[in-house]
Amino acid sequence: MAKVDRAPDESLPVAAGDFSHWLHGAEVSLRSGDGGADVPCDACRGCCRSSMFIHIKPEETQTLRRIPRALLFPAPGLPKGHVLMGYGDQGQCPMFVNNECSIYEDRPQACRDYDCRVFAATGVLVDIETQPEIARRVKEWVFTYKGEEGREEARSLRAAAAFLAENRDLFPPGSLPGYPVQMAALAVRVHRLVLEMTGKNQQAAGPMGSAAVASAVLKVLQGDAESRILI
Ligand code: SF4
Ligand code: SF4
Structure with a gap:
């Protein structure tokens, strides 16, 4: 096969796997604390x-x-x-x-x-200045979807991540994690809760609704004995 030259900033699609399969695995892993993501990193050492x-x-x-x-x-x-x-x-x-x-x-x-696929899945941004290799890999991941249910899960996860980012002021100072990867992991953990409380139209929660959702997310955070992911 002919060698294909690739510019340093050029992104090529990389298969991230089936979205629902990935999401359910990530949820189980975060709940159990067992971890151990099977990421198809290939040559990446980001x-x-x-x-x-x-x-x-x-x-x-x-x-x-x-x-x-x-x-x-x-x-x-x-x-x-x-x-x-x-x-x-x-x-x-x-x-x-x-x-x-x-x-x-x-x-x-x-x-x-x-597992840097969590950024691609949630839409949480990686700091391109300090972590350019990870940011590039995140751009490359492409999930597949078995059907509308998978796409709905993807929308719900992104909406939960956006909710956390847009409503930081509803949380006591210091209660939300500081690192983007922790925020993305939190979105994975609470997206079903956020969806349950806001319904499909998550933008319409309103100020009171948003406060109630934030309070429920805070309870999840307070249930953590310790923050497990620090990088
Ligand atoms: S940045 Fe992603 S693909 Fe690259 S080594 Fe880390 S987890 Fe693997
Ligand atoms: S300890 Fe972790 S970050 Fe360091 S080289 Fe090994 S895999 Fe990479």
């Missing part, structure tokens, strides 16, 4: 070069054994033992060596859980 602080839990003992202690620092706001790993001058993870993860078999759970 996650490892995108200026991310990686959360490692105290029970990830094998991972912690593989990372030099000097690269870890206590995770702000989380119980003792939770740590973060930072990144280098170019945004690269210190475990990223020769274009590969040097601890792949023992990589942190946060790395296993990260």
Whole structure:
């Protein structure tokens, strides 16, 4: 097959899979906390070069054994033992060596859980300045839909993400997650609740309706023992 030259900023479609299948998997994973996304990353290594602080839990003992202690620092706001790993001058993870993860078999759970398709699915924006590789991959993902039900789920998810973005002032300061990936994950978790409370025409919730929806979302957030995704 002839080689096709590709400009650095050129996007080509990449199959993201069936939308409903992806969504149901993401919901189960976020509910159970088991994680482990099966992302068809292929040659992409965007996650490892995108200026991310990686959360490692105290029970990830094998991972912690593989990372030099000097690269870890206590995770702000989380119980003792939770740590973060930072990144280098170019945004690269210190475990990223020769274009590969040097601890792949023992990589942190946060790395296993990260699935950039959540941005394509929710419409939450990636910061193109700090995470250009992820932003590019997000543009490339193309979901397929088995029917109108799948498209309806996609609309509901995007509407929930938009609701969260547009109604930040209805939430107490600091109660919504700070990172875009966390906001996208929250949309996945609450989109059925938002749909249930607002009906199909989600734009018509009105000020009182929006406050009630925000209050219900807040209860979901308060039910979290800890924020699991920090990158
Ligand atoms: S940016 Fe997306 S496709 Fe690329 S490595 Fe990360 S999860 Fe995989
Ligand atoms: S630990 Fe490995 S998979 Fe995770 S960001 Fe670093 S290099 Fe990438």
